[in-house]
Amino acid sequence: ILSGEQRTWRLKSTSAETALRYRPGQRIHGFTVKEVAAVPDLFLTAVKLTHDRTGAQYLHAARDDSNNLFSVQFRTTPLDSTGVPHILEHTVLCGSEKFPCRDPFFKMLNRSLSTFMNAFTASDYTMYPFSTQNGKDFQNLLSVYLDAVFFPCLREQDFWQEGWRLENEDPTDPNSPLVFKGVVFNEMKGVFSDNERLYAQHLQNKLYPDHTYSVVSGGEPLAIPDLTWEQLKRFHATHYHPSNARFFTYGDLPLEQHLKQIEEEALSKFERIDPNTDVPPQPHWSSPREDHVTCGPDALAPDPSRQNTLCVSFLLGETGFVEERIEALLHKIEIQMKHQSTNFGLSLASYVASSWNHGGDPVQLLQIGDSVAKFRRALAENPRFLQDKVKHYFKENTHRLTLSMSPDEAYLEKQAKAEEEKLQRKIQALSDSDRKEIYEKGLELLATQSETQDASCLPALKVCDIAPTIPVTPVQIGSAGGVPVQYCEQPTNGLVYFRAMCSLNTLPEDLRLYVPLFCSVVTRMGSGGLDYRQQAQQMDLRTGGMSVSTEVIPDSTELDVYEQGVLLSSSCLERNLPHMFELWSDIFNSPRFDDEERLRVLVMRSAQELANGISYSGHMYAMTRAGCYLTPAGDLQETFGGMEQVKFMKRIAEMSDLTQVIRTLPRIKKHLLNPDNMRCAVNTTPQKLSDSATQLESFIKDVAANRKERKPVRPNIIEVKKLISEQNFQPCQMKTFFQMPFPVNFVSENIRTVPFSHEDYASLCVLARMMTAKFLHGEIREKGGAYGGGARMGGGGLFTFYSYRDPNSVQTLSAFRKGVDWAKSGQFTQQDIDEAKLSIFSAVDSPVAPANKGMGRFLSGMTDEMKQSHRERLFAVTHEDLVGSAERYLSVGQRTCGVAILGPENETIKKDPSWIVK
Secondary structure (H helix, E strand, C coil): CCCCCCCCCCCCHHHHHHCCCCCCCCEEEEEEEEEEEHHHCCCEEEEEEEEEECCCCCCCCCCCCEEEEEEEEEECCCCCCCHHHHHHHHHHHEEEEECHHHCCHHHCCCCCCCCEEECCCCCCCCEEEEECCHHHHHHHHHHHHHHHHHHHCHHHHHHHHHCCEEECEEECCCCEEEECCHHHHHHHHHHCCCHHHHHHHHHHHHHHHCCHHCCCCCCCCCCHCCCCHHHHHHHHHHHHCCHHHHHHHEEEEEEEEEEHHHHHHHHHCCCCCCCCCCCCCCCCCCCCCEEEECCCCCCCCCCCCHCCCCCCCCCCCCCCHHHHHHHHHHHHHHHHHCCCCCCCHHHHHHHHHHHCCCCCCCCHHHHHHHHHHHHHHHHCCCCCCCHHHHHHHHHHCCCCEEEEEEEECHHHHHHHHHHHHHHHHHCCCCHHHHHHHHHHHHHHHHHHCCCCCCCCCCCCHHHHCCCCCCCCCCEEEEEEEEEEEEEECCCCCCCCEEEEEEEEECCHHHHHHHHHHHHHHHHCCCEEEEEEHHHHHHHHHHHCCCCEEEEEEEEECCCEEEEEEEEEEEEHHHHHHHHHHHHHHHHCEEEEECCCCHHHHHHHHHHHCCCCCHHHHHHHHHHHHHHHCCCHHHHHHHHHHHHHHHHHHHHHHHCCCCCHHHHHHHHHHHCCCCCCHHHEEEEEHHHHHHHHHHHHHHHHHHHHHCCCCCCCCCCCCCCCCEEEEEECCCCCEEEEEEEECCCHHHEEEECCCCCCCCCCCHHHHHHHHHHHHHHHHHHHHCCCCCCCCEECCCCCCEEEEEEECCCCHHHHHHHHHHHHHHHHHEEEEEEEEHHHHHHHHHHHCCCCCCCHHHHHHHCCCCHHHHHHHHHHHHCCCCCCHHHHHHHHHHHHCCCCCEEEECCCCCCHHCCCCCCCCC
């Protein structure tokens, strides 16, 4: 197992060490250094600066991480619910002085190797972050972002497209009815169809009723049409100013270069102002308040009349704080600091944003170790420290709101009626010349959206900027107690990551639907001598979490072959390795499935979470359903994670007696938690490898000894993937519509094409990216008003079209078909192809955390050689290949496709017998 050189990892801190040379008072490119602080817990140095002329604040976190991040945030404190900060966030990204082309933001997605690009509107700030591992790319994106936020065009057409507009339903027909359109308008209708989000919004608005927190910063759909273009431009002028800005950079690129570019391209053009965006303290209530709100019915949530009412009470006062519980929470903080994610810069930016926005000290926030030490001292000095806090903030606090929410069957109807009344009021105020102008402006917008756009003003990387080869990830293959193990040495910062893949092949067909439920409860019901509370506490105290999830892994060479299993995942600090395996042993040997009350709570929670997730992830459900008739792996994915599973969980949650479920769980356990059907993976430091191997060996022996019937050890431990081949699977065409209680659609169409190792797979990947950027984005989002849409090529051989929060349904299906015609016509340039390749490589080469290195090989047998040959095929894709693949696989006559839509009641579909309506 320990063949090969022994390496020791030292966290090189060159970037952090270099940054320690800065001194308070030092002046650099128009900025003055205010503070320099080493943060050893996070392996970084924090440098805080202020811009001399404008007062803009700046924080740099120097760390040896090549995934560099930039973010600028503005304090945005609206006083109405028109969604002005949110619509502004969309509109500034639609073109600027230096880059006047339409939509530079979306175009840069295909002209860069960014690992992240987005923008967020919070209740009281708006943030624009991006990250990339390429230095030239960083400068390109920084230019585009600075110009967008400080010097946007804010054209009236962009406001109509992104915010709201009155327009003929069919813009080419002046006699078609006038309707509200706009990307944010539809996005927010979708957002508030999620009842959890609706509740959280009401809670904030009612708890802080006196200032900016009493309004909806994202926009209340019925208030959005009150916003004017003038108001939008005014809000930008007062809020998007350096004096109201906070800049954050992170990573191993030099700080001076960032400061120089930000000063020259933006800040040097401004003088200091008083932005006057402070939020005054909310006056404190002298007595608690109560309120009630209503929401839409949740079609797939469990029916409350069929369940025992769950009453959750929170006892305050003399409950005491168990020392072990406190230690478990502090242990959690220690693990979070040591665990290395790939988007660490983005995590830091988000973590400091809220407090820094209101004058908090961001450097202090980063010194988490100091805060923990301070907390321990406070606890030592005053054993009732936490009780005092509870008393002050909870028990004796009169600023308290009790908010209840209940479903109203007529809620959606009332919403639609209110929108219709708002629309009619707008229409009644129109003169004939207004209507003519609306029609003409609608045609102008459509013409602008349909023009071929010149993006040559935007900076771009070239395909030759992409590394030709991938870095190799060495792994060692060994065994423990007859079970195959993959070991991967990584700089994990003192953590050990463990995974086990357990095959499902021996599981009887009738138990398949129960597997996701089994996965969600098996680590949460107690085991061995521990009840569920004690088990949860031990997990928090000894591990970074323990979970079980379903896995369906399509074969890379054949469409009708796949592997099915469940994946066990956990991590721990090196010192806790024996404890972690002991917890897994208990789960294997003596899980507790008999506590019906606990099971009911978990089932209810699970069913509710699934139902709540649909309004957010509806496109994923549509894609899964559309693929379920096309491949056997797609069929199983629908069973484990599609609408079929949502409905199954609703049914279980409504059972008055769970005895039958309790009897099913041990049957599943017998098939799944079985060392005969298992392979393991361990990622840890070289120093900890042999200890991990020893601990793993004793865990395997312990669970094997506990099984009654022990089969002989398999002689060949390398042949571990248990593939299922369904030779008799017949793909078939199917169109399914799910009527849902929300006002927008999620549309998907899947086409059965080729597996990963096929020579045309790379062409289909490039085709999907190019169709998304060059055709579908314009049709589905810009013209159609959906929040998003496009195409993607899936690892299981399915080419997928989708739309997200879409006001249209069947019209979007014809946009998908037009996309195929566009591809077949070959009306795209070499530049279009190169941009699609850049976009793909930014995903292919996105950073992988030490915890996840080697996981592709472990789960799906994806070796470095296979990745490299896929890479070479991507580089080699030509114009001819793309047209050929579109004709061969996506043409109407050639393809086998599945379609699914989730959305509101739909008369067109109901009348069409080719649809199955659920």
